[in-house]
Each structure stands twice: as structure tokens, then as C-alpha cells.
Amino acid sequence: MGKMTLTGKGRRWAQSGHPWVYADDIAEGKGEPGELLPVEGPNGEALGWALFSTSSRIALRMVTREADQPKRAFWLDLVERAVEVRRRHGMLEPEGACRLLAGDADGLPGMVVDRYGDVLVLQCGTQGADRMRDFLLELLREVLEIPVRTVVDRSDTSVRRFENLETRVETIVGEPPETILVREGNLQYEVDVFAGHKTGHYLDQSRNRLKAAPLARGGRVLDAFSYDGLFGIRAALEGAERVLCLEQNEASCARLLRNAERNGVADRVEVRRTNCMRALRAMTEEEERFELVVLDPPAFARNRREVAGAERGYVELNRRGLALARPGGSLVSASCSYNVRPEDFVEFLGKAARLSGREAWMEELAGAAPDHPYRVTLPESHYLKCAFLRVG
Numbered sequence: 001m002g003k004m005t006l007t008g009k010g011r012r013w014a015q016s017g018h019p020w021v022y023a024d025d026i027a028e029g030k031g032e033p034g035e036l037l038p039v040e041g042p043n044g045e046a047l048g049w050a051l052f053s054t055s056s057r058i059a060l061r062m063v064t065r066e067a068d069q070p071k072r073a074f075w076l077d078l079v080e081r082a083v084e085v086r087r088r089h090g091m092l093e094p095e096g097a098c099r100l101l102a103g104d105a106d107g108l109p110g111m112v113v114d115r116y117g118d119v120l121v122l123q124c125g126t127q128g129a130d131r132m133r134d135f136l137l138e139l140l141r142e143v144l145e146i147p148v149r150t151v152v153d154r155s156d157t158s159v160r161r162f163e164n165l166e167t168r169v170e171t172i173v174g175e176p177p178e179t180i181l182v183r184e185g186n187l188q189y190e191v192d193v194f195a196g197h198k199t200g201h202y203l204d205q206s207r208n209r210l211k212a213a214p215l216a217r218g219g220r221v222l223d224a225f226s227y228d229g230l231f232g233i234r235a236a237l238e239g240a241e242r243v244l245c246l247e248q249n250e251a252s253c254a255r256l257l258r259n260a261e262r263n264g265v266a267d268r269v270e271v272r273r274t275n276c277m278r279a280l281r282a283m284t285e286e287e288e289r290f291e292l293v294v295l296d297p298p299a300f301a302r303n304r305r306e307v308a309g310a311e312r313g314y315v316e317l318n319r320r321g322l323a324l325a326r327p328g329g330s331l332v333s334a335s336c337s338y339n340v341r342p343e344d345f346v347e348f349l350g351k352a353a354r355l356s357g358r359e360a361w362m363e364e365l366a367g368a369a370p371d372h373p374y375r376v377t378l379p380e381s382h383y384l385k386c387a388f389l390r391v392g
């Protein structure tokens with residue numbers, strides 16, 4: 001087995017607590033793609049063990065700071081702790097859904113596993129995760145007390161190209177599932193684990209949808225960038241008078257309609273397949289007003305260089321969102337760009353308020369649901385900001 005020796009700068013960085021070590025900070029060392037290797041400082045001092053990537057800029061992902069090699073019991077403990085967190089948050093209902101393993105945020109580099117009822121969907125984002133996939137899946141099945149009928153490997157995420165890995169989408173346990181229905185309290189929704197976004201659903205917004213729904217009671221809701229419409233349908237179930245969902249993806253619009261029917265709110269939910277930016281501009285000009293406006297766009301900044309452009313996008317979008325909220329109503333506005341930090345996002349919301357001539361009060365700046373943990377030594381795990389604003 002090889003080992004990795006860091007430069008002095010690399011050692012200082014590794015000791016700062018961040019679990020990623022960059023290729024430039026390795027003085028010497030060789031390893032196989034995804035291999036678990038011991039990591040040393042420049043004087044041979046043990047710094048821990050890491051999963052190695054031969055092609056990513058993030059060459060090492062530390063899994064332990066101990067000198068001893070992590071064995072089965074170490075990994076089992078990590079998986080057990082991850083599952084326990086979900087259990088504690090009431091996320092293991094048999095027909096429910098949640099992220100069971102959140103990759104690096106749970107100390108399991110690159111390995112994401114989501115659960116939709118008795119179907120598991122995993123996503124490997126690194127060479128290390130590819131190598132450990134079957135082992136971690138075996139541990140997870142040992143720990144989970146709920147039955148698993150099917151496991152789908154949905155490793156088609158774009159980050160795999162940094163790791164020089166092919167994409168794949170395949171059923172690796174059981175039969176390919178037909179329509180998957182998930183229950184979340186009184187809401188039932190459909191998930192397409194093969195072609196839907198992410199592993200099929202935006203699980204990270206589950207708690208924010210619950211918080212937003214009562215804000216619309218008795219009024220009109222605008223759910224922009226709605227995907228399968230769960231902000232809007234949740235609000236309809238809570239008593240919203242009418243819901244307008246805007247989404248450009250055809251398959252999502254079709255699922256949205258089926259979800260609305262399934263939940264008995266189709267008569268109050270309308271879906272328009274459209275470009276939100278254009279539709280919001282037209283609605284602003286027509287001076288439409290909503291009790292609750294939800295803006296949940298895709299990431300506008302995928303790296304630091306894109307932040308300036310993203311600022312223009314977020315300011316413009318939120319200016320329209322504020323204009324469309326009735327005085328005394330609410331704007332729930334999300335950003336899932338890690339590169340837009342929470343303080344940047346609040347600044348953009350302030351600019352949007354000034355430009356729209358409306359006042360806004362931040363009632364809560366929420367993050368992702370607790371099955372998407374925010375690991376404080378890994379700021380990258382805090383990507384979702386969801387602002388709950390009261391609009392004047």
C-alpha cells in the first residue's frame with residue numbers, strides 16, 4: 001500500500017480541520033483511483049487516512065485523523081450515526097423519503113444515498129465512492145430497519161467528470177421500480193428516480209415547504225421554478241385558495257399535475273410550462289399580487305467566477321418576486337449556489353428590495369433539512385439558503 005506525504009502548507013491546511021486536501025499540497029505519493037491511504041506530514045508524522053483521487057483537484061478526502069487504518073467497525077459506526085440522525089428527526093417512516101447518507105457531510109466522501117419508501121437511490125461522486133459503493137451499501141442495509149426492495153445506482157452527476165469517471169444509471173438490487181409514491185404527512189407524491197432531477201426529488205427543501213405552506217392560507221400562491229410543485233401543492237393542502245406553478249421542464253409539469261390530482265387539489269393548482277424570468281416580468285407588468293411567492297431557482301453560480309453574474313440574476317429575480325407579493329404577504333426565496341454565501345444572498349435581497357421600492361423583513365434564513373447536514377468544518381455542505389421574508 002502507498003502513502004501520501006503533504007507539503008508543509010498541506011499539513012497546515014489538513015490540520016485546520018477541512019476534510020479536503022488539494023493535489024498541489026501533496027509533496028509525494030502514489031495510489032490507485034479511490035484507494036484508502038495513510039496521510040503524513042513532511043516529517044513523516046501521521047495525519048490520518050484519506051480516499052485518494054488520481055484526477056480531481058481534490059486529491060484526498062480525509063476520513064479519519066487517527067493513525068490507525070479505518071476498518072469495518074469504523075465505517076459501520078459512521079453509517080449507524082448517519083441513520084440515527086434521520087431516525088431522530090422522524091425521517092424513517094416506511095413510506096417516507098430522506099437522504100440517508102449525505103456524502104462528505106456525513107464523513108462518507110462522495111457517497112450519497114436517498115430513500116424513497118423501500119427504494120434506495122445512490123449516487124457516487126468520487127473514485128473513492130465508486131470503490132466503496134458495495135461495501136457501504138451492505139453496511140447501510142445491515143443498519144436500516146426498513147425493508148429495501150430495490151437499489152438504483154444513479155451515478156450520472158456532472159461532478160464525476162472531475163474524477164474522470166463514466167456516468168451510469170442502473171438497477172443493482174431487485175427489479176426496476178414502477179411508479180414510486182412517497183408519503184410525507186398528508187401529502188403523497190411521485191418520484192422518477194431514473195430521469196428526475198438529482199436522485200428524483202429535491203429532498204433538501206422538505207422542511208422549508210412545510211414552513212412556507214401556512215403563509216398562504218386563504219390566499220394566492222406563486223410557486224416559481226416549481227419542479228414537481230411540492231411548495232405549491234403543500235400550500236394548497238394547507239388551505240391556499242389558488243396556486244400557480246411555473247416550470248419549464250415538461251416531465252416535471254406532467255408529474256406536478258398528477259401530484260395535484262393525487263392530493264385532491266387539482267382544481268386549485270394551475271401549472272404553466274414557461275420560462276420563469278419572462279413570465280415573472282409579464283406578471284409584474286400586469287401588477288398581479290400573491291399572498292405567498294416562492295422562488296426556488298437552480299444554482300446561478302457554479303463557481304466563484306460566476307458570482308457577479310449570479311448577483312444580477314438573484315437581484316432581478318427577487319425584485320420581481322417582491323413586486324408580486326401583496327403588501328403584508330410573504331416571499332420565500334432560495335439560493336442553492338454554494339458560492340453565494342448567506343451574507344451575499346441577504347445583500348442581494350436588500351438590493352432587490354431597494355430596486356422594487358418595497359420593504360422586506362427577514363423572518364428566518366433557513367438552510368436545508370437535517371438529512372442534509374451542515375458539517376461546520378466543510379463550508380461546502382452549507383449550500384442552501386432559504387429566506388422567509390415578510391413583505392411591506
Ligand SMILES: C[S@@+](CC[C@H](N)C(=O)[O-])C[C@H]1O[C@@H](n2cnc3c(N)ncnc32)[C@H](O)[C@@H]1O
Pocket residue numbers: 197201202205209225226227228229230231246247248249252274275276277296297298336
Ligand atoms: C431547485 S429546482 C426547484 C425545486 C422545487 N422548488 C422543489 O421544492 O422540489 C429548480 C427548478 O427550476 C426549473 N427551471 C430552471 N430554469 C428555469 C426557468 N428559466 N424557467 C422555469 N423553470 C426553470 C428546473 O427545471 C427545476 O425544476
